[in-house]
Amino acid sequence: MQEAIPETMSAVLLTGHGGYDKLEFHTDVPVPVPDDGEVLIKVAAAGVNNTDINTRTAWYSKSVTSGTASGGAEGFAQAAGDDGSWSGSALQFPRIQGADACGHIVNVGPGVDPRRLGERVIVRTMSRAYNGYQPFMTSTFGSEFDGGFAQYAKIIASEAFHVNCDWSDAELASVPCAYSTAEGMLQRAQVVAENVLVTGASGGVGSAAVQLAKYRGAKVVAVTAASKAGFVRDLGADRILERDVSIVEALGEDSVDVVVDVVGGPAWVELLQVLRRGGRYVTSGAIAGPIVELDLRTLYLKDLSLIGSTFQEDSVFDNVIRAIETNSIRPVVSKTYPLADIVQAQQDFNAKIYPGKLVLIP
Secondary structure: OOOOOOOEEEEEEEOOOOOHHHEEEEEEEEOOOOOOOEEEEEEEEEEOOHHHHHHHHOOOOOOOOOOHHHHOOOOOOOOOHHHOOOOOOOOOOOEOOOOOOEEEEEEEOOOOOHHHOOOEEEEOOEEOHHHOOOOOOOEEEOOOEOOOOEOEEEEEHHHEEEOOOOOOHHHHOOOHHHHHHHHHHHHHOOOOOOEEEEOOOOOHHHHHHHHHHHHOOOEEEEEEOHHHHHHHHHHOOOEEEEOOOOHHHHHOOOOEEEEEEOOEOOOHHHHHHHEEEEEEEEEOOOOOEOOOOOOHHHHHHOOOEEEEOOOOOHHHHHHHHHHHHOOOOOOOEEEEEEHHHHHHHHHHHHHOOOOOEEEEEO
16 A cells, blocks of 8 residues: 655755755655656665765865865855856756665656555666766766655656665665765776775775775775774775875885775875886775876876776666675664754764764654
8 A cells, every 4th residue: 555645845955055054954845746757765864975065065166176074064165156066067956965865665656667666775876867878977866856865755766776685774875875986986997806995994985995895805905094993994904004194105106906095185196106007096086185296107107097987887786786685795874863953964974073874864
C-alpha cells in the first residue's frame, strides 16, 4: 500500500551565494511530484559535503584563489555569481542542496515500475541521465536540480539505486558523493596493487579513497592531521604522514606510483616530487587552495600524467554499490544533526573537528 504523502515538507532553501544566512529552513515547501520516469524518495538522511558548501560560497568561481575554508562562513565577496557553481553556469535560486541522500521510494511517476515502491535507495550524485549521456557532461543532485536537504526529493528512476545491506541510514547517506568521487579518481588513475599516496585522508573523500584503494590491493600512505592518525590507520592505511611534515623528506623522491589529492595548496609541489617516473597524479578538489606552482620540467622529464576527475562513467557508482553489498567498505559517521541545524553542521564541517562524515536527518 502506497504511503500517504503530505502536500508540504521541511527543506533548506539556498537563496543565493554567500554566508550561512543564505540557508533558510522552511516547513512549508511543496512536496515534489514525480514526472515521467521519476521516483519520489522520502529522505532518511543526507550527508554534508564540501561541494554543498563550495556552491553556497561560490568558491568554484575563477575569481576565488584561496582555500575553501576561508569563505565558509561569509562566502567570497569577489566571487562572480554567474560562475559560482561547479559547472561554471549560473545556479538557479532558490535551490534545495544536498548531494547525498538515502531513503525509500514512496511514489513513482508514469513509466516507472510500481514494484519499486518501498525500495531502500541511495541517489547517484553525478547524473549523466539529465544530459543525454553525452561524454563528460553531467548534472549534480543538489546543484543543477534539487537535492537531499529536504524530507522528500525526486530523481530520475535510474539514478536511485536499490541497496542490500544492514547499514544505518546515516552510513548509507555518507556514500554517494564522497565514495563516487574517490572511486572516480581511482578509475581515472587506473589504480591497482601499487603504492598510493592519499592527501586529506581523514575527510569524506580522502577516507573513501583510502578504503577503495585498499579494496584494489594498493599499499596506501595517508596524509592527515596528527590528531586523526588513529582514525585513518583504522581505515586500513599502511603508513601515516602528519599533515605538516615534508612529504619528500618522509618518503623520498620517486617513491609512489599514484597521488590521489583533494588538498592542493602550497604543499602541492612536493606531490610531484614523490611520484615515480611515469607516475600519475589525480585530483578532484583543492581545499587548501586551487592555485599551485608547477615546474613543467618535473612534468615532462619524469613522464608524469596529471589527471582531473569530475565526470563519472556509470561503472563508478556500480563499483561503489558492489563494495557496499560485499562489506568491502564502511563509512564512519562522526555526528548527526537535525536538518534544521544545517548551519551548525556546516560550521563543524568547516572547522574540521570531526573525521569521517557528518549527516543531516530530515
